[in-house]
Amino acid sequence: MSVQATVDKLKAKFGETVLEVIEFRGETTVVVKKEEIVAVCTFLKEDVGFNFLTDLCGVDYMGQAPRFMVVYQLYNIGTHTRLRVKAPVEESDTTIDTVSGVWATANWLERECWDLMGITFNNHPDPRRILLPADWEGHPLRKDYPVQGPDREPYQGRLQ
Amino acid sequence: MANHETMTINMGPQHPSTHGVLQLVLELDGEIVRKATPHIGFLHRGVEKLAEHRTYHQVLPLTDRLDYLAPMHNNLGYVLAVEKLLGITDEIPERAQVVRVLLAELTRLKSHLVWLACHALDIGAMTVFIYAFREREHIMNIYEKVSGARMTSNYFRVGGLSADLPEGLDKEIRDFIDTMPGHLDTYEGLLTGNKIWQKRIQNVGVISAEDAIDLGVTGPSLRGSGVDWDLRRDQPYSGYENYDFEVVVEEGCDTWARYVARLREMRESCKIIHQALDKLKPGPVLADAPKIVLPSKQDTVNTIEGLIHHFKIISEGFKPDAGEVYVGVENPKGEVGFYLVSDGSPRPHRMKIRPASFINLQALPKMCEGSMIADVVAVIGTLDIVLGEIDR
Numbered sequence: 001m002s003v004q005a006t007v008d009k010l011k012a013k014f015g016e017t018v019l020e021v022i023e024f025r026g027e028t029t030v031v032v033k034k035e036e037i038v039a040v041c042t043f044l045k046e047d048v049g050f051n052f053l054t055d056l057c058g059v060d061y062m063g064q065a066p067r068f069m070v071v072y073q074l075y076n077i078g079t080h081t082r083l084r085v086k087a088p089v090e091e092s093d094t095t096i097d098t099v100s101g102v103w104a105t106a107n108w109l110e111r112e113c114w115d116l117m118g119i120t121f122n123n124h125p126d127p128r129r130i131l132l133p134a135d136w137e138g139h140p141l142r143k144d145y146p147v148q149g150p151d152r153e154p155y156q157g158r159l160q
Numbered sequence: 161m162a163n164h165e166t167m168t169i170n171m172g173p174q175h176p177s178t179h180g181v182l183q184l185v186l187e188l189d190g191e192i193v194r195k196a197t198p199h200i201g202f203l204h205r206g207v208e209k210l211a212e213h214r215t216y217h218q219v220l221p222l223t224d225r226l227d228y229l230a231p232m233h234n235n236l237g238y239v240l241a242v243e244k245l246l247g248i249t250d251e252i253p254e255r256a257q258v259v260r261v262l263l264a265e266l267t268r269l270k271s272h273l274v275w276l277a278c279h280a281l282d283i284g285a286m287t288v289f290i291y292a293f294r295e296r297e298h299i300m301n302i303y304e305k306v307s308g309a310r311m312t313s314n315y316f317r318v319g320g321l322s323a324d325l326p327e328g329l330d331k332e333i334r335d336f337i338d339t340m341p342g343h344l345d346t347y348e349g350l351l352t353g354n355k356i357w358q359k360r361i362q363n364v365g366v367i368s369a370e371d372a373i374d375l376g377v378t379g380p381s382l383r384g385s386g387v388d389w390d391l392r393r394d395q396p397y398s399g400y401e402n403y404d405f406e407v408v409v410e411e412g413c414d415t416w417a418r419y420v421a422r423l424r425e426m427r428e429s430c431k432i433i434h435q436a437l438d439k440l441k442p443g444p445v446l447a448d449a450p451k452i453v454l455p456s457k458q459d460t461v462n463t464i465e466g467l468i469h470h471f472k473i474i475s476e477g478f479k480p481d482a483g484e485v486y487v488g489v490e491n492p493k494g495e496v497g498f499y500l501v502s503d504g505s506p507r508p509h510r511m512k513i514r515p516a517s518f519i520n521l522q523a524l525p526k527m528c529e530g531s532m533i534a535d536v537v538a539v540i541g542t543l544d545i546v547l548g549e550i551d552r
Contacts, residue, residue: 104522
């Protein structure tokens, strides 16, 4: 099934849940409401054949509303097509349901997203930090987290 | 009365087979592994965060430090993603494309040689380790000649290559590749018929195709479970569609199948390298895109346009259109992908790396729970992990 046919089916099935469809450099991105993310992903896997979750991550658009996007890179091993699904997450409620029940690989990817971006995945089977120590404070990939780390002056080089 | 209590032990990070920093917490019932919990994150360098504070050119050296056994593959994935973001994918010169394939396949050989060496050593076969590192040394020398560095090569550029191949290197590569099938025969002679080797890896670390797909396993680890999928053929990049090679698929789903798959894959890489050498024709190695690629030294010194472009690119970088792309490439460990979000500034708004080793490692508990503790060593080896890529 082509990507366009997939998008059409998705729109027909989920209606207003599909917020936006973006084309850029031959890639298709579908933005959906976060409340329906598990239903959308289950549909894409079981009915449309996107059986492989390539990657999952968060993007911080600080200063915009909604502030965060959770991004799912999907792949169909049968037809060798890609589709990107995004779900907006508000700063006031940084939670979204886990899709680890749809693709097992989401388990670690969601742990990483929580660890680095601070997005909580509801019903996650193992919600622990994965790359940083358990007692680490803050989420480094947020735009308001300093690149040099907290409580440290930026490196001034040899100028001073 | 028998005691059925389980015992929890740490395997690694100091265990030789855990490659330096991987820690596994194993729950053991005698010698049988009931539960395995990998702990990672000992290396985390914040590569993705650093990328947001550098221009697109400046991000490149961060990428070859991820999978340091296959640095050129990581460079390739990144430059392909940036080129797609810029919309200049079709403008890369033919010679640059061929050299990219040539070096990518040499890198695959190099990475697989380290896998074979370490996997065999973990299980107790030392001779193969020494032989495989001997051959790897030839590829390291080629790396040094093209990029000036043996490990952190930095040869691919957005738009092409940093420089053309040194004079006479194609003959040197051909001479080396002509000997490689003989070396592969030697490795197989030492291992394939060896009863100890067979007993240690047959029916060990079994993972079905369904489970492997569900867990996101890619590369030879997935093809060892019978899934016929290779990005070089199915989503070709750098002109891979013009090469004649076989996607190696094995049906065994065990460590043996993955061993056979990788060895056969090395022979296929030799075939591709031969074809790339035959295709190598004189020509430019950088796209004609003066606002993106640095002008030649001669133009920089002699023309005002060259000087301006050089200054602008070095001081400011280039500004791709706002948008987002994902490009995955078939690395020796599996699919490594770069997801780039551009906001129209000279720096990536977000760069997410899809690391093959990180996701493959998630399959380790599934592969070793229920088997013997000695099999954990074989499973770590068969996944061919690099912790630098896992932690980023």
